[in-house]
Each structure stands twice: as C-alpha cells, then as structure tokens.
Amino acid sequence: MHHPGPPRFTTVGDAVELAPRDPDPNESYEWTLLDAPAESDTTVGDGAVEYLRPDVPGVYRVELAAPDGTHQLTVRTFPDEREPARFEIPVEDFETPAEEIDRVGVIGLFNDHLWGRDEAVREGDRYVFEAQLEPGVHNSTFIVNDGEEHHHREFTVEGPGRPRISLDAVRDGDVFRIEANARPPADSSTEASALDVVFCLDDRADLEESVLEVDGQTAKLPASAIDEPVGVHAVALDQRHSVRDTVVVGDGGDTIAHPNEPPAWVETATIYEIYVRAFAGERVQTTFSALERRLPYIESLGVDTVWLTPILASPTEHGYHITDFFEVATDLGTREEFESFVAACHERDIKVVFDLVINHADHEHPAFAQSAAGVPEFRDWFVWNDRAEPDADRSRGPGPDDMRAQRYFNWSNIPNFNYGEPAVRSFLLDVVEEWAPLVDGFRCDVAWGVPHGFWKEVRERVHEIDPEFLLLDETVPVHDPDYHDLEFDLHYGTEVYSALRQIGSGDAPAGALLDAVADAERAGFPDQALQMRYVENHDEERYLAEYGRDSLRGAVAATFTMPGVPMIYAGQERGMTDSRGPIEWQSGDTGLTNVHRRLSKTRSETPALESGTLERIEYHTDTEQAVAFGRATDDQRVFVALHFGPGTATVRLPEGIGSTELVTGAPIEATPRDDGVAVSVADVLVVEATD
Incomplete structure (x- = not known):
C-alpha cells in the first residue's frame, strides 16, 4: 500500500x-x-x-x-513558533588573523548542517549570524574560510515549553473511550484541565471524521463502526503543541495498542556499545567469533543489550562509510558467523542492536560511482549541487553538467542519499528488511539527516517483523522530541550528557543534573520517551581522559541511578583513555570494572532505579560537587547521593533511611542533623527511604 x-x-x-x-x-x-x-x-x-x-x-x-x-x-x-536568534563570535576568538579571513560560514540544524549555505556577517569586532528559530537550545558552528578553523556556539531562544500528552483507551460496551492525559509545560500558568486537545482519525481508516465524538479531553469511537484496526491521534495545545500520542483500537474486539510506546524490555535494559574493530585488543583481530568468545565477560557486567558499530562492508575502521549494504565486512567474518554471534547473545538473553547507516553511502559505493558518471538509472540517487555551491564534494561530468554531491559538515567521502528519489527509498527499505529480522533493534546513524516521514515508515516496517523492535536515534547535539512522534523509542540524553561533562570540568555544580532532566521535559518529550544515559561514546573523548577517575565514578553512577537507560561504551569500564583505541584487557582497571558491575546489579535489583520517577528532595552538602535526589515507584522509594570530586562529601538527606547502602551492601553510618541525617559519600550512595 x-x-x-x-x-x-x-x-x-x-x-x-x-x-x-x-x-x-x-x-x-x-x-x-x-x-x-x-x-x-x-x-x-x-x-x-x-x-x-x-x-x-x-x-x-x-x-x-x-x-x-x-x-x-x-x-x-x-502558528509559527519561531523567534529571532542571534549567534555571534568575537573576531579575537579566531586563531586566523582577521585580515586573512575571507568568509565565515555557519552550520547547524537550522540549515541541515550544509557547509556553505549560510555566512556570518562582520559587525564591528565580531561575526554575527541571525535566524528565526523555535524556542529551545540551538547549536551552531562557525567555519573560517575553507574549514581550517571552526568554533561552536550555543544559543537559547526564549519562549514557552511544549505541553505533553498521553492517551489511554478502554472499551465500554459498544464504544471505545479515549482519554487524554494532557500536561502543561512547567513554565505555563495553564491548568492541565484547561488545555485544548485535538483528536483525529488516521487517514488510512475508511471512516468519516464525524464518527469520532470529541468532548474536551475525551473522544469516543463506536466499536460497531470499525472493521479493522484504527489509529486515533491527539496533540495537546498550550502556547505550542505537543508531540502526538496515538492509540490503535481493535477490529470489533477489545484490542488496544500504543504504537508510540517503547518495547517493554528497553526500560530495564543496560546497553554496551562495542566499537567493533578495537574490541578484541591490540594484538588480536576482532571478528564475530572473537566477539562471541567474549560474551561471558559482557554478561558479567550485567549487560543485556549489545550495540555494535557498523559491521557492513566498508573501507574504514569505524565502518560508517558503507560500500555494500547487504554484505558484512569480510575482515569481521561471514554472515553465518554474525548470525552465530547473535544466536549466542540470545542464548544469554542479550539483545543485539545493529548500527543502521542510511543517510549516506561511501563515495566508492557503486550507486554513487554511477551517479557521478551520469548513468540515468542512478543520476538522482544523490543530491547534486552546482559546482559553485561549496556544500558538495565530487564532480559529475564536464561543462554545464559539472556538479558536486551534497554532504553534511566536511564529510567529503560520504555523499547524502536523495530521499526525493523513489528508487533510493525502495533500496533503503530493502536494507531495513534485510537486517531487521536478524537483530533486536537499530541504532540509526545521523537520524536527523533522514526525513521524518521515512522514519515513520521504518517504524511500521520493523514492528511488522517484531513488535518489540527497538529504534534508537542519533540526533545530536539537538535533542528534538519530534523524533518520538511515531518514530523512535530511545533517544540520546544529550542534556544529561552535557551536564555530566560540565560537572566534570568544574563549569557546573552537580545540581545541574536535575535541571538537565527538567530541560528534556520542558522540550516536550513525552513521559514514555526513554533517554539513553552515557558519559562517552565512539564520537566523544573518554571521560576519564578529560576529567579524571573521581569524576568518572560519579558520572557513571549518575547514568545508573537517574531515569533512563544506561549505556557503557566498551573500554570505559576498563579505564580506557583512547576513545577508539584497542581495549586493554590485561592492563585495564579491574577496580573500575567492578564499580560498573556493582552499579548494574544494584539497578537491576532496585525497582525504583529501573523505573521510578525522579523526585527533588531537600538535601544539603558541603560541596558543589555533590547532589542528591529521590527515585520512587508505588512500592519503593530510594535516596541517591552522587559525588564527583576527590575524597568524600558530606550530604544531609531527609530523615527515615535504611541502614544498608544498596550499591556496596555496607552498613550506613548516619549522623542525625536538624531535619535529616548526614552521610558520607565517596562517589555514590543509594539507600532505601523508610518514611
């Protein structure tokens, strides 16, 4: 269809x-x-x-x-939500002498990160770029001349947050009743009950819109009118609109589905990212068989989900430049050996996440080579620009047909696929269907570069194969809740990641963690949206190398105790300082490895840490490098204290705590203080609340 x-x-x-x-x-x-x-x-x-x-x-x-x-x-x-935004950078911040600066380009999500599309203007002692952007945090990069120097800048557009909505549905006799749980943003004076809710039927349903009876935040749909599953969609309205939620009601029965909800297994998952070709170590070649042999170690970390960086044919070590989307890289082994690795993971109840790269191809991919040569069948597989436009990289023919292929940033060897070409969409859907049956989820590279509508189609495709299939989006540095609109389940938690980096560098107090969680809510992420918590990945510097062991222990503890899905980047637990270097198996930091094991075990044994809500609590500490908060379910409440500095911090928690620290199992030495008890925290303390 x-x-x-x-x-x-x-x-x-x-x-x-x-x-x-x-x-x-x-x-x-x-x-x-x-x-x-x-x-x-x-x-x-x-x-x-x-x-x-x-x-x-x-x-x-x-x-x-x-x-x-x-x-x-x-x-x-x-209505248009955009407001004026002004990015600027002083001339003195550039290393290039002012008289040698010919142009300063600006890239960001606002111009699709296309190099050369926009330029900053010199105004006195600074370069300035202005744009109309929606409220929130926006990032830009200023690029000098042809890219020999670049600087990042962040700008916050003031404005209201987005409301949030979730839908519940029940069958009551001959009627499906859909109730909207609409919530205003924290900065709104609107009461939840006063929010408008817009309901609509899915266009694929052969029903008149009038059959859906709407009364405020409730909609009713006669079951007798339905002869196949029907989607009911809704958004909440305040000064801005929410991300939609959807329920699918059944075909005359009681069936109700929530297609925007993540798979149930993801909420309690612990992810282990493997930078594939470095994993076996310096002297051993990484193969699928070598990965399979190390599964006992991975399992010992308490990990239940493995994310592999790309494993398809590629001339690069990292694998993100793909030359064949249907064949595994021969240096890693055969397809049969990959399938054996996946089966071995499944025997240990470990899920496998495949790195799906469909924004671009390597410039040696046959389709690009033929597109560059002007072969009609492939001419429009990539986005070609006039050679005069600088956001491109490779010639296609002489004379008036001299064109270059569009790519993001300065990624000269990976031209962008043209999603305006039906043949490309068909080809990439075949890629999705090739690998989805073998694995448990996709981590989607450069997800922000692929149209929203295509991701919606991918989601429905993979859910037809496996309703519990995971989709994780790489949408960095911008954290956009619209990617949860019938697209992705799990998102890079960039606010918390950035806060952990700023805490490690001393540029922010530990309390910034709590504000970071609130920032994601203010942006409009629905309650069911899951955030991946991490301190590093293959694209970032190692946290240990940047901020030291004390800060790392506190940061790792944060990823396991805050709401979200913790991710360990392979080598992080061994004390690695090279972000893409071979894992140091013999000389690694086993003490740090055991810290990760204890945190993973504590989270899996503590329901409040796995799925509880975050609570701000009254606490006091003798250092800005410490923070405390609560986590709670209906049946359990715990207090968490984190410390990112050397030695120990004294943290005063509310009265009424247990006698055992849950991470180490050691007895807690608590000193009564006014309105609370004082405890000593090295890196993390988790204790059950008894009141």
Missing part, C-alpha cells in the same frame, strides 16, 4: 515531506493539494516526493495518486 501514513502535525515555517510508502521506482506518483485555509497561497508539486510548506495555521489536505489508487493525507498546522 502506497498510502503516505499517519496524519501530520506541524507549524507554519516547517516543511512536511510528502512521499508514497513502499514506492515502485518504475511507477508514477502524483500529489495534489485538495484543501487549504482560505488565506493560504501554498502549492505542492506533482512529483513522487514533494514538500508541503504551510504558510498559515489550519488544516491542509493533500492527495496522492498511486498505482493502487488515491490516498489522502491531513496536515494540521499550528
């Missing part, structure tokens, strides 16, 4: 991709704008893949003519 999928929710200023699902490159597809607000002047093209650019708030309806018939899609558009 070529229907473009669920209805879309957007704002004025954001373009919505329109594309057929499961396209046949040999067939024709055409879009038509059926309906738009009276004040709108927008149009859509008639190609297979187009963009709708809503220019006023309201409801837009488009129709796709496809080989299997016509399909309609509704786009609900809310």
Whole structure:
C-alpha cells in the first residue's frame, strides 16, 4: 500500500515531506493539494516526493495518486513558533588573523548542517549570524574560510515549553473511550484541565471524521463502526503543541495498542556499545567469533543489550562509510558467523542492536560511482549541487553538467542519499528488511539527516517483523522530541550528557543534573520517551581522559541511578583513555570494572532505579560537587547521593533511611542533623527511604 501514513502535525515555517510508502521506482506518483485555509497561497508539486510548506495555521489536505489508487493525507498546522536568534563570535576568538579571513560560514540544524549555505556577517569586532528559530537550545558552528578553523556556539531562544500528552483507551460496551492525559509545560500558568486537545482519525481508516465524538479531553469511537484496526491521534495545545500520542483500537474486539510506546524490555535494559574493530585488543583481530568468545565477560557486567558499530562492508575502521549494504565486512567474518554471534547473545538473553547507516553511502559505493558518471538509472540517487555551491564534494561530468554531491559538515567521502528519489527509498527499505529480522533493534546513524516521514515508515516496517523492535536515534547535539512522534523509542540524553561533562570540568555544580532532566521535559518529550544515559561514546573523548577517575565514578553512577537507560561504551569500564583505541584487557582497571558491575546489579535489583520517577528532595552538602535526589515507584522509594570530586562529601538527606547502602551492601553510618541525617559519600550512595 502506497498510502503516505499517519496524519501530520506541524507549524507554519516547517516543511512536511510528502512521499508514497513502499514506492515502485518504475511507477508514477502524483500529489495534489485538495484543501487549504482560505488565506493560504501554498502549492505542492506533482512529483513522487514533494514538500508541503504551510504558510498559515489550519488544516491542509493533500492527495496522492498511486498505482493502487488515491490516498489522502491531513496536515494540521499550528502558528509559527519561531523567534529571532542571534549567534555571534568575537573576531579575537579566531586563531586566523582577521585580515586573512575571507568568509565565515555557519552550520547547524537550522540549515541541515550544509557547509556553505549560510555566512556570518562582520559587525564591528565580531561575526554575527541571525535566524528565526523555535524556542529551545540551538547549536551552531562557525567555519573560517575553507574549514581550517571552526568554533561552536550555543544559543537559547526564549519562549514557552511544549505541553505533553498521553492517551489511554478502554472499551465500554459498544464504544471505545479515549482519554487524554494532557500536561502543561512547567513554565505555563495553564491548568492541565484547561488545555485544548485535538483528536483525529488516521487517514488510512475508511471512516468519516464525524464518527469520532470529541468532548474536551475525551473522544469516543463506536466499536460497531470499525472493521479493522484504527489509529486515533491527539496533540495537546498550550502556547505550542505537543508531540502526538496515538492509540490503535481493535477490529470489533477489545484490542488496544500504543504504537508510540517503547518495547517493554528497553526500560530495564543496560546497553554496551562495542566499537567493533578495537574490541578484541591490540594484538588480536576482532571478528564475530572473537566477539562471541567474549560474551561471558559482557554478561558479567550485567549487560543485556549489545550495540555494535557498523559491521557492513566498508573501507574504514569505524565502518560508517558503507560500500555494500547487504554484505558484512569480510575482515569481521561471514554472515553465518554474525548470525552465530547473535544466536549466542540470545542464548544469554542479550539483545543485539545493529548500527543502521542510511543517510549516506561511501563515495566508492557503486550507486554513487554511477551517479557521478551520469548513468540515468542512478543520476538522482544523490543530491547534486552546482559546482559553485561549496556544500558538495565530487564532480559529475564536464561543462554545464559539472556538479558536486551534497554532504553534511566536511564529510567529503560520504555523499547524502536523495530521499526525493523513489528508487533510493525502495533500496533503503530493502536494507531495513534485510537486517531487521536478524537483530533486536537499530541504532540509526545521523537520524536527523533522514526525513521524518521515512522514519515513520521504518517504524511500521520493523514492528511488522517484531513488535518489540527497538529504534534508537542519533540526533545530536539537538535533542528534538519530534523524533518520538511515531518514530523512535530511545533517544540520546544529550542534556544529561552535557551536564555530566560540565560537572566534570568544574563549569557546573552537580545540581545541574536535575535541571538537565527538567530541560528534556520542558522540550516536550513525552513521559514514555526513554533517554539513553552515557558519559562517552565512539564520537566523544573518554571521560576519564578529560576529567579524571573521581569524576568518572560519579558520572557513571549518575547514568545508573537517574531515569533512563544506561549505556557503557566498551573500554570505559576498563579505564580506557583512547576513545577508539584497542581495549586493554590485561592492563585495564579491574577496580573500575567492578564499580560498573556493582552499579548494574544494584539497578537491576532496585525497582525504583529501573523505573521510578525522579523526585527533588531537600538535601544539603558541603560541596558543589555533590547532589542528591529521590527515585520512587508505588512500592519503593530510594535516596541517591552522587559525588564527583576527590575524597568524600558530606550530604544531609531527609530523615527515615535504611541502614544498608544498596550499591556496596555496607552498613550506613548516619549522623542525625536538624531535619535529616548526614552521610558520607565517596562517589555514590543509594539507600532505601523508610518514611
């Protein structure tokens, strides 16, 4: 079925991709704008893949003519949220002498990280770039001349946070009743009960919208009207709109599904990222068989999910430049040996996450070579720009056809796939279906570079194969809740990661951790969205090398005790300082390894740490390098104290604590103080609350 999928929710200023699902490159597809607000002047093209650019708030309806018939899609558009943003950098911050600076380019998510699209303007003693951006934290990079120097800057656009919503549904006689749990952002004065909620039916349902009866934050749908599963979507409205939530109600039975919820196993998972070719060590080649032999060690860490960096054919050590999307790298072994590794993981109840790279290909991939050579079948597989445009890298023919392939940043060897080409979409869906049946999840590289609509299609595809399939997005440094809109389950927790780095460097107090969690909520991430907690990964410097062992122990403890899914980057637990160097098996820090084991075990044995809510508590400490908080479920409450500095910190916790520290099992020496008890904390203390 070529229907473009669920209805879309957007704002004025954001373009919505329109594309057929499961396209046949040999067939024709055409879009038509059926309906738009009276004040709108927008149009859509008639190609297979187009963009709708809503220019006023309201409801837009488009129709796709496809080989299997016509399909309609509704786009609900809310007011423009953007505000003026001004990034600036003093000239004196550049190492390049001012008289040698010809141009200063600016890249960020606001221009798709395309090098050369925007330039900063010299204003007196600084370079300035202005843009219209939605409220929140935005990152930019200033690039001098042709890239010999670059600087990062962060800018916060002031404005309201986003509300959040979750849907519950029950069958009551002949009616499915859908209740919205709408919550305003923390900075809003609106009561939850006063929030507007917009409900709508999935466009794929053969039902009139009027069959859905809406009364405030409740919707009712007659079960007798349904002869197949139907999606009901909703967003909450305050000054901005929420990420949608969805329920799917059954086909005359009581079936109710929540497609936006992560797989149940992920909430309690502990992830272990393996930078594949470095894992076996300096003198041993990493192969799938070598990985399989080390599973007892991985299991000993309390890990139940392994994420492998790319394992497909690639000329690079890291594997992110892929030359064959259907073959494993020969230096790692055969496909049969990879499948043996996966089976061995499953025998130990360890899930396997595959690194899916579908934003780009290596420039030696046959499709790119033929696209560059002007072969008609492949001409539009990549995005080609005029040679005069600098955000490109490779020639395609002489004379007027002299073009270059678009890529992000200065990634000159990995041109971007053109998602406007149906053949590309079909090819990459085949890649998804090739590997999804073998593994338990995808970590999706450069997820921000792939259209939202394609990820929505990928989600439905993999859930048809395995309803418990995990999707983890790499959307860094911007942490965007819209990637939880029927797309991803688990997200890089960049706010907490950044806070841990700032605490380690001494640029922020330990209490910044609690604000970082609140920042993700303010951004609009739904309650069911899971955040991955980490101190490092293969793209970042080792935390130990940057901030030392004391800070590392506190930071690792934070990843296991704060809400979210902890991730260990292989070698972190061995005291590695080289981010991509071979694992030091013989000379590694076994004491630090055991710290990770204890934390993993404590989390798995403490329900409040695995799934409890975060509570701010009254505490006092003698250093800014310490922080305390609570975690609670209906049946358990614990207090956690973290310390990122040398020696020990004294932390006063509320009265009523247990006598045993849960990480070490040691008795707690608590000294009564006014309104609490004082405890000594080296790196982490977890204690059960008794009151």
